[in-house]
Amino acid sequence: MTAAERRERQRAERHQLIITAARELAEAEGWEAVTTRKLADRVEYSQPVLYGHFANMEAIRDAVAVECIAEMAEQLHEARQAAPESDAIRAVCTAYLDYAAAHPAAYQAMFTLPTKVKFAHAETPAPLRQAFNEFVSAFGPYNDRNAALAELIWGSLHGMAVLLKSGRIPEDAQRQRLDLLITLFAKAPA
Amino acid sequence: MTAAERRERQRAERHQLIITAARELAEAEGWEAVTTRKLADRVEYSQPVLYGHFANMEAIRDAVAVECIAEMAEQLHEARQAAPESDAIRAVCTAYLDYAAAHPAAYQAMFTLPTKVKFAHAETPAPLRQAFNEFVSAFGPYNDRNAALAELIWGSLHGMAVLLKSGRIPEDAQRQRLDLLITLFAKAPA
DNA sequence: ACAAGATTCTAGCACTGCTAGATTTTGAGG
DNA sequence: CCTCAAAATCTAGCAGTGCTAGAATCTTGT
Structure with missing residues (x-):
């Protein structure tokens, strides 16, 4: 079951990555610049991935x-x-x-x-x-x-x-x- | 110059109408429901009219x-x-x-x-x-x-x-x- | 009555959040 | 080492947003 564990860990890392990216983006350009597309770009995944971690944009904020x-x-x-x-x-x-x-x-x-x-x-x-x-x-x-x-x-x-x-x-x-x-x-x- | 005056007065009335409509809409359905389209509908004008009175949506709020x-x-x-x-x-x-x-x-x-x-x-x-x-x-x-x-x-x-x-x-x-x-x-x- | 000018609308752009469905990647079981 | 289902991911698109250029209409002084 180490494979499943690894995936869980990677998932958690990506979760944190999204939060960090959102914060950096907000601090650099303001919250109105934190859009799903820009954020997805920044974490190098497509938009739907964000919704696998958070219910919506507000939840990320x-x-x-x-x-x-x-x-x-x-x-x-x-x-x-x-x-x-x-x-x-x-x-x-x-x-x-x-x-x-x-x-x-x-x-x-x-x-x-x-x-x-x-x-x-x-x-x-x-x-x-x-x-x-x-x-x-x-x-x-x-x-x-x-x-x-x-x-x-x-x-x-x-x-x-x-x-x-x-x-x-x-x-x-x-x-x-x-x-x-x-x-x-x-x-x-x- | 009464024609011009009348127009100015009507313009002021409409200005107030927009503010009132925005407030009523916000109180009834919350600010996220106050969109240019709904507001334009409510005052019975098209969207661009709003921009003849206010620079943008934020200015209306x-x-x-x-x-x-x-x-x-x-x-x-x-x-x-x-x-x-x-x-x-x-x-x-x-x-x-x-x-x-x-x-x-x-x-x-x-x-x-x-x-x-x-x-x-x-x-x-x-x-x-x-x-x-x-x-x-x-x-x-x-x-x-x-x-x-x-x-x-x-x-x-x-x-x-x-x-x-x-x-x-x-x-x-x-x-x-x-x-x-x-x-x-x-x-x-x- | 008409032309000039002010007013208003239609139609559309570029963006938003969000998602269905196609596509790729992964990792057991044979 | 294959196969192939399931998991992960992406492409493409919807419905909505704020806002505006340019067409259409209406007003008004002459």
Whole structure:
């Protein structure tokens, strides 16, 4: 049965190849350039092969989104670990905004383009949960209150990330705003 | 010159007709159903007429977005006026979330679908400015600090609105979260 | 009443996501 | 080492998209 195993492995490799190619294409030319034909060209297979791996184009974008969320979750984790506990919130927030700025196409796939990825739901993929937990941990142990704080600060950060890209807030204003945000959430009355 | 005037007026009416039709179609069948052909059918003209009024499909959606933002701005204003000053923040926030919940297609056009509408920018359309100012006013007179608070709370509300739709947070959890958010921002240290 | 100009439509291009059916490749079993 | 079914892959095409050139129609000042 090694033949079957090999085929399974090759299939998995190609699955990843598609995701990687889609991400690269999106980062190079934007998501509107990620079409079935261009993507098929890039992975050197015909279009129908894509549908052997994913239900449709949206599923491919969602797969990229989940992969990028995992990547971001890891960076949030590292940032939080590297900082003193008193600065955990700032570290995670900064890492979040940095990721959004450094990977615009990825961020778009994650949080602004239409997606079937579930948030705060039973089917929420593990990487998304991990990313969320980094925010919760920055506030302290997991409980309802800290989860709610995490959710709210995430929302604010998303707002900032969007404004930063579309409205081009000046750099220093951006920093002041982050300071204010952290002050509000850090000094949250119990 | 009354003939030319009449034509100008009819042209303006048709312009509005297109926007209204696009909005109705989006609210009835979702934005993916708003195609040039369906829209042309609905306004009882051929497709090229649309391009006499708008540069492209995205411009039509943006026009709907701006119209809806104006509508929302008005509701925010009314909510703020009707409430005692001490409850201004809560009133505006609640009105915001209510609008998002009541007009999902409109909210999508405003803040989740790709758009060319500028935020926090010299070209920001007046209605968007007005809506933003309602948030600022809820915090007090217009100044950098209150503007920053407005921006941040708007971001959080947007996060809540998205989670509410995609992740279906239970109703009461939603209310608790809003209470927490208001507490954080109302008790903002100077 | 007519010609010039504005307006509107028909028809079609180049692209999209997606798929049925033909074609090739693969890998057991004889 | 063949054979030949099954698996994998591709070719070709459908129905739909946004958008537009050029033909047809309708308006209007003279």
